Amino acid sequence: MHRQEESGEDIVIVGAGLAGLAAALGLHRKRVRSVVLESSPELRASGFAFATWPNAFRALDALGVGDEIRKLHLHIEGLRVMSSSTGEIATEVDFRHEFCCVRRDVLLQVLAAELPEGTIRYSSKIVSIDEHGDGAKILHLADGSALRAKALIGCDGINSVVARWLGLAKPSHSGRSATRGLARYPDGHGFPPKFLQFFGNGFRFGFMPCNDTDVYWFYTWSPSPDDDGVDESGARMKQYVLTKLRSSKVPAEALELVERSDNAPAAPLRFRPPLSLLFASVSKGNVCVAGDALHPMTPDLGQGGCAALEDGVVLARCLGEAILGGGGGGATGATEKERIESGLRRYVGIRRWRSIELIGTAYVVGLMQQSNNRIISFLREKVLSRVLAGRLVKMSDHDCGTLSS
Structure with a gap:
């Protein structure tokens, strides 16, 4: 099939999930246009719902949709952890902070509704990525068409085509x-x-x-x-x-x-081995990843969706300011290409260690919570349950900042 090359798109975001829509909305708030390519014919809401901790609400507030999400969901007042073998309460924690269980489809619809019409292009699946001589990326789609991008952001999940192009380690079982x-x-x-x-x-x-x-x-x-x-x-x-x-x-x-x-x-x-991100190319020139494409993790901290929203805000701030010539966008007189690359490097510098810490902590917490080892089981029910509950709360005490430096 003959491939038609399409030009004119500065920022192309792959994937209309939490990270992709958050990044697109953050850029829109900064008056920077982007296009979101979604492989499915409509918004997908796999996963049903997700724990929304204070760090996620800070990101939602930065995007201007926090209050709308609050109105549509109950405030969860606390956590009770019980043993399924004895029925006894192992620990109970009253939440002194904001916490909701947010329906994923509702949040995606709220984010999408704030974007200009036509921002999301459905049934647009990327099959390969080529590089043009000037550094632009040529995205080949399943329908035979092609799209030229000055900046490419992979928010395409755990099986990310963009992460594979960057050479990131495959997620482990x-x-x-x-x-x-x-x-x-x-x-x-x-x-x-x-x-x-x-x-x-x-x-x-x-x-x-x-x-x-x-x-x-x-x-x-x-x-x-x-x-x-x-x-x-x-x-x-x-x-x-x-x-x-x-x-x-x-x-x-x-x-x-x-x-x-x-x-x-x-x-x-599945999860991406956290140490693999220490020196990995999370960004390469004008390409980077966010959300599950960057930090797939086990769900034991309830931070996968929250971290994706954080990514979206930080990415929009760094890339938006770089493109507009604001803080962190490179030296005065830098070309647009240099500003884009500088903005993505700044984003990676902020998000790399946060991603490593979340992935590693979630994996360890999951092992301890589900272990059948008699010693770990005894300690978990008598001591560790409160420590683990406290870790959940501590990891949520993070502020990704606003859309302005």
Whole structure:
């Protein structure tokens, strides 16, 4: 098929997920135009919902949509961690900070609605990237067309084409898997605004309300040979979760959550080895990555989506100011190409260590929470549960800043 080259796009963002839309909206707030390429025909809301800690709300406030998200979701007042083997409360933490369980589809719709019409181009899947002699990137799409970009931002998830082009290490399998669901109660669920977690017996299960009618739940476990095939269909996975929960000290209302949900597809939990990011080329010239394309991590801190929003704000600030000639954009008289490259290097300098710390901490916390080792299990239930809960809160105490230096 003949490929048509299209010109005129300064900033091309690949992926209309949290990081991609946050970056696009941040640039729009700074009056810098971008185009977002999304491979699917519409916004995707995989994952159902995500924990939204104070660091995420700071990013949402910087983007100008924080109050709208607050109105649509309940404020979660605290965390209760319980043993699924004994039913005892291991620790309880009252949140003195902002925390919600935000529906992913709602947030994506709010972000997209703030963008100029035509910013998101759906059914636009990148299959390869070439480099033009002047440094511009030529993006070849699945439909045979091509797009020229002065700056390329990969927000295309854990299987990122852009991350692969940069040469970043492939995400590793953590040895654990997860499934998630959303239970709907049209007449109201009646659950208190609490985040409940159960651990032990080789799994971690938790749930919390998003609003008055929707409750999000998750289940993570380490598959064994006996579990072969349970994740081949959502229906089998749902029954597997119900069987495991019925054999544990989990309350009946938690079982009802799973029963009320649609079939629950499972996926392996993967992460990018944190040390691989120490010297990796997170940016190369006028190309960089953000969100899961940069820092895929296990969900044990509830920081994947939050970090993606942070990325979007920092990237928009650094790149926007560089393009407009503001702070951090390189020496006076620098060319546009030099300013773009300088802005992306500045972004990487801010986000590299934060990404390494989040990935590494999430991995360790996950191992400790799900370990069947008798010594770790004893310490977890008697001592470590409060330490781990405190770590969740500490990692959320981060401020990515505003859209201005």
